[in-house]
Amino acid sequence: MKHTKGRGRFIFFCLSPAIALFVIFLIIPTIDVFRMSLYKWGGYTDDKTFVGMQNFSKLFQSDKFYQAMQNSILLIVIVSIITFAFALLFASMLTREKLIGQNFYRVVFYIPNILSVVVISAIFSAIYDPNNGLLNAFLNLFQGAGSEPILWLGDQKIVIFSLAGAMIWQAIGYYMVMYMASMANIPESLYESADLEGASRTQQFFTITIPLIWTNIRTTLTFFIISTINMSFLFVTAMTGGGPDGATEVILNYMYKEAYTNSSYGYGMAIGVVVFLFSFALAAVLNAVTKREHLEF
Amino acid sequence: MKKIVGLVLTASLTLGLAGCGGGSNDSNSSSASGDSAGKSGDTRTIKFAALETAYGADVWKQVAASFEKLNPDVKVDLTIDKKIEDVIGPSMKSGEFPDIVHLAVGQPKGLTETFIKDNNLTDLTDVLSMTVPGESATVKEKLIPGFTDTTITNPYGDGKTYLMPTFYSPCGLFYNADLFAQKGWGVPKTWDEMWALGDKAKAEGIALFSYPTTGYFDAFFYALLNEVGGPEFFTKVMNYTEGIWQTPEANQALDLVVKLASYTEKTVPANGNKDNFTKNQQLILDNKALFMPNGTWVVGEMSKAPRAEGFKWGFTALPAITEGGDQYSYTFFEQMWIPAKAQNADLAKQFIAYLYSDEAASIFAQAGAVQPIKEMSSKLDGDNKLFYSIYDHGAKAAMGAFATTDPVEGVSISDAVFGTVDSLVTGAKTKEQWVEAITKASDALRPALKK
Secondary structure: OHHHHHHHHHHHHHHHHHHHHHHHHHHHHHHHHHHHOOEEOOOOOOOOEEOOOHHHHHHOOOHHHHHHHHHHHHHHHHHHHHHHHHHHHHHHHHHHOOOOOHHHHHHHHHHHHHOOHHHHHHHHHHHHOOOOOHHHHHHHHHHOOOOOOOOOOOOOOOHHHHHHHHHHHHHHHHHHHHHHHHHOOOOHHHHHHHHHOOOOHHHHHHHHHHHHOHHHHHHHHHHHHHHHHHHHHHHHHHHOOOOOOOOOOOHHHHHHHHHHHOOOHHHHHHHHHHHHHHHHHHHHHHHHHOOOOOOOO | OHHHHHHHHHHHHHHHHHHHHHHHHHHHHHHHHHHHHHHHHOOEEEEEEEEOOOOOOHHHHHHHHHHHHHOOOEEEEEEEEOOHHHHHHHHHHOOOOOOEEEOOOOOOOOHHHHHHHOOOEOOOHHHHOOEOOOOOOEHHHHEOOOOOOOOOOOOOOOOOOOOEEEEEEEEEEEEEHHHHHHHOOOOOOEHHHHHHHHHHHHHOOOEEEOOOOHHHHHHHHHHHHHHHHHHHHHHHHHOOOOOHHHOHHHHHHHHHHHHHHHOEOOOHHHHOOOOOHHHHHHHHHOOOEEEEEEEOOHHHHOOOOOOOOOOOEEEEOOOEOOOOOOOEEEEEEEEEEOEOOOOOHHHHHHHHHHHOOHHHHHHHHHOOOOOOEOOOHHHOOOHHHHHHOHHHHOOEEEOOOOOOEOOOOOOOHHHHHHHOHHHHHHOOOOHHHHHHHHHHHHHHHHHHEOO
């Protein structure tokens, strides 16, 4: 009896510093965001007015909010799917195939992840430049130099996809390395026996590789959602500033604009709450639908 | 051997402890002496925060040094940064404010607007009647009349000045004077001449118009509104008067901008953001577009950019609506203000008054920063002489901006009025959609006007 009591106390003292930090730096700020979303507050005075759910009702009537939300969801979908496909493909090529310069590719693919978003934005702004850009110059090889330039960052129908292009380029390396790590753990014997039984490379990929790294894939799906929401803010801020005329406004961008530029800190926090709940819900849904029986090798 | 090692270790430990003790003693004594010096000398510190603009940070250091020379017991603590909002923002949130902030309204982060909306500023009306340190005139006597009667400096419309005007700059259309001379084109005096010129230039593969970002339409629009309806109409628009955007005057202004959008270089919206806007300015230097709306700072901003041979900056007010009508040029000026919770407001006011002295003005002028001080424009040379003499050549000055309101969530009048211009150029929105968006924003802001 005395023994277990002592042990309980020991565990308590070991855990308490971590729990204290967790509460102070994570729980309290999160609760604070929820609390602030119920106030009308400019951000710099003591003058806070409690307005209840008013911020939320205004939010759900705002066209700009829906536009920003649409852009964010579009980016989450496109960036996640394409990055996922390419990262998986490259990871499997680099682990399963005998390529010359494998390590070189591994490094090259990972480099965009080390670069800062500002640098990447500058690179892509140069690529997308309508007059001297790499992309238009390349297209001119086929169309002839006199053709009308495509405004990658100026045409409201294209600009969000241009942004997605930069984000995908940036993200592939990171996820590729994650997939490669778990693919390397799959025993070679499984592939050998599949080879003997006459399974093709594609069949091996879908019936051995994917099921065996499924836990890893599920984890990365949550990462996709969180990182796309966050990274899209950085990319938009550095590349287009939400323009032209709000065409690339994403949800965090809108939140920042309202909280700081429009002196509506409380309203900004209401947007923060919606983003919080949205990303949580989306991650939960994805987790639920991708649930499979756990396979072991 | 073991003993020796033990001895050495013990000795080093003892020494270490003694060292620590000595250190703490030292720091005690030094802090004590610091305190006594503070009391006897009574040095007071003004915390001054400013946005680093095209004029650079050095100019502030020089002015602060000369103020410190005049007031040996005052120290000016400068924080000059290109992202000043991010530097001073966090400490202000926790209640520590600079004594003076030099940051204009209209910045992307809108910090100054936030302070105005929150009634968080110190009344500076008494600064106007203060004598400029080292001189005999008062601040008001030195200032060009009109600068402290605007909706920007007196945001609450109660005749009290809360923001002091600092550097001003006439805004208008910039062009390559050499190109006009080469082609034998005259600078258009009316909008009809403007369109005729646009067609001529188009035939030579030059666009009529470019703009850095849609944010630059503020000065353009304010001047245009003055042209179509005069100052009274302008004031009504700035105060969100009901139905004002449905009047014939407003319609005329909107039509002009819609037409101008069709004459705009097509790539402009693609570069119309804060990272690429210089490419839109470059169009003028490369003779790919004729005019852009801008302020005098553009000359310094583009000073290192490549340019067409013989390039020479030209500057004009907006063309008039009709032959012989008024031509307007908007006067952009920066402001400084004292947060309501500043610790040294009285000293800060002294410093502000000093900034209008001849001594300070000449330091600023060397960096190209011109204050609204009487007869200042006659002391300038070079390009600046041309720019600042625009009002001597018949152009009228427009001042002011959209009136300050209590914050209205999700509504931005500048996004509605200026931001949409991008969509007019790309063809994504029509004039009707534009008017509807402006009217909606204007209607939403009217009840929130500061009383």
